[in-house]
Amino acid sequence: MIHCLQTATLINGIPKAIHAGGTVTRCSNPLLCLFACLCLLLASLAVPPSARAEVPDPAALRRMADQMTDTGILPDQIPSLSRPSYMPVPDAALSMDDEEQVFVARFPGAIRIYPQRIMVYHEVVNEEFDGMPYSITYSPLTGGLVGYHGKAGRFDTSFGVSGSLLNANTVLFDRATGSLWPQLLGMSIKGPLLGAKLQRFPLIWTTWERAARTYPDAMVLSRSTGFNRRYGTDPYGSYSNPNSYYHFQQITYPVMNRDNRLPPKERIAALEQDGQYYALPYTAVRREGAVDFTLGITPMVAIWDRKLATVRVFERVAAEKTIEFFMENDKLLDKGTRSEWSHDGEALFGILRGATLTPVASMDCMWFAWSAFFPDVQILPRQ
Template sequence: MTNDQQERIERSDGRDGEGRVGKQPRAVVARRMWGVVEILLFALIVAVAWQIYSSIAVWNDDPKRNTAFLINGNEQARNSRIANIPFDLSHVTVPANEIRDGGPGKDGIPALSDPNFLEAADAYYLQGEDRVIGFVSGDEARAYPLKILMYHEIVNDRIGDVPLAVTYCPLCDSAMVFDRRTPLGERAFGVSGLLYNSNVLMYDRSDMAESLWSQLQTKGISGPASKLTLKTLPLELTTWQDWRSRHPMTKVLSTDGRYYGRDPYAGYYDRPQLMFPVQPMSDKLPTKARVLGVWTANTSRAYPESIFSKERTRIEEQIDGKKIVINFDPQSRSLRVVQADEGVQWLYSLWFAWYAFHPETSVVE
């Protein structure tokens, strides 16, 4: 072995020409030290995250512990922050002390307005299994991917003469589309940063008092909009592959160059714990079971995804004397209302959220 060859061996692995461990190069030592630091930092982050999660998970464990948790100061802190928010709560229709500070603050989750759309073939950021809210108006179909909506929660859009708000609350996995025309005029909505029953409260950007509106209650709960009802519009919650196969000319919400690759709610749907208190609760179904919630002026009914299968792909029945037909696609595991009489409305959500707003609901088995 030449001297040059021996020197290269010593530089590459820290051993001398006879296999003995020699002095480690500085770069190797530095990398190893940095690796130890990274491990320690990761362990610290995990410990802090677990501490936060443990505090949050207390909400769903036991009502007595929940009450103690509130009395010990956290509720007072929330109330003091709510007292200073720029929303009119003078005519609030829900218990004010049950309105929660969700954390990000007003517009901390930025609603989209005047959104841009792509042709289906250009939506390279989507995979076939990605879930989308699908909406059709006249001859135009549009898809709103949840991987974008979980970062914005509201899209103020317009198709022809119809101004619409496409809404999604990740905490409830609840999807709804509203007509933005109200008795107060056409409205535009933002994300208030507040929650009621763990569900997003939208605020009215068109109103000087900035009324609050509940997504799952489909009503205004404060300010000039108090007790006013939003008109819901038919929607689907399915996969991109399924939607595109049935609507090949669909437009799809553009990312506009933003990065939406990371799911900030990863793991949340696999655990029964909630991040915020909800009342009332029911153990009729698993807390986070996916349901299609259907209601009329007098009746509400839940259709759990779990009752459908390859053998049971269609339900046709009457609700409050009105006909509804629901199809199940086993491949996309999605429920679709294919026929509904006037006066039948529906939404998609997790069981706990549907029950909290519709405790009188029946459940289809």
């Protein structure tokens, strides 16, 4: 079944085996063609109605697929990890530098820390908690960090690295159908699940010293992956080195759109909802402390988390009210009650004590990649 879904080719919705010269011809193997048709029908049904309703022009997605860059790397030559080994924070600290970049994921009943120097060699970690699949994805060339629920259409699945790029961004494939998904886009641009969308979950980008202090009981991705890699080094340089790829402003691979409103590799928190796309530069959110905005119909706030030195985004609705935030004396307060809030989105003191905000799955990435996908992206806070 999976083989059929991956290899069947369509022309105007008709399997290629029964399409020739614009007319339908008799198939040389009717049983094979019938089987292919049934597979394609099942694949289309695998896309939930809600996802199909949001599908953009399929021709636009196919044009995206046509612009993918073939790097010469084959699928799985960059090997994803599935349910790998972890170690406690004290053990991991023996091989970690304080300023080493790490990614933090909160799962049901568990917190996991993923060192960037391991992720750069694998790009995807597939996990499962309480029977639910999750994928932690990282695209080194675009600094893209995105968490996805492991469900493609109606299939529970894991993801691998295809070896292709779009806007220099890693293109993933799901192992259920072989459909292709640019990591930042989170939408299939080729394959049986064309136009289907993935559901994100929040990840936190910070440093080892900050993560270990904040989450001392977390478990850390082990270097014992079963692969022979130089996990102590990064082939692209270092985020702490201003002369590395991560700071050098040249764009290495073709992009569909260039936008000079920000430096190409400016680090942003990227958001998309209801057909609107926003970019929140880390430098601006840090300067403001808190930025209120509305994405689609959802009021949100971006907060500079001083403890983790990162941007956190929440829906700013609590106690059935829309909250407006501001910073005063390094404290996060709401304008209505002046209750004090933590950077985890919880009211610590005041009338709203105990109220919590819902986290939003923003994405870390470089400006050039997000604006290449979405030329009409809005930058916040507005200047």
